[in-house]
Amino acid sequence: MADTATKKKKADTEDVELEEAGTARATAKYVRVSARKMRLVADLVRGKGVADARTILAFSTKNAAKVVTKVLGSAVANAENNHDMSADELYISTILVNEGPTLKRIRPRAMGRAFRVRKRTCHVTVELSSRKEG
8 A cells, every 4th residue: 555655756856957047956746745734844944045944944843844855955966966056055946835646545433434534745846046146
């Protein structure tokens, strides 16, 4: 049953063909956290510099902060290696959390009934831009 989530789970990927000039992007798909919980963490770091965002995420008690930290690190690596940007000048220009597919499971209840358990997933996209244009 759990294999369906791991089969669909992909590593952090970059969407190079959709990027504008001067931006770097990283995406984590099929993350096993609900979008509502992930958005709470995304709102903490939206518009912040990379160093500030890493500090905020390091001291956050939410489990979703670990996922956002990994995606942020991937976006920074994409910016440095693929776009020749300096990590000191980067800030989070866009951070999106979209709903992914929902895994539906059954939980037995009293008197032969069955309740549905919805295990929600989400997709996280972080886009970085440079504060110094040029």
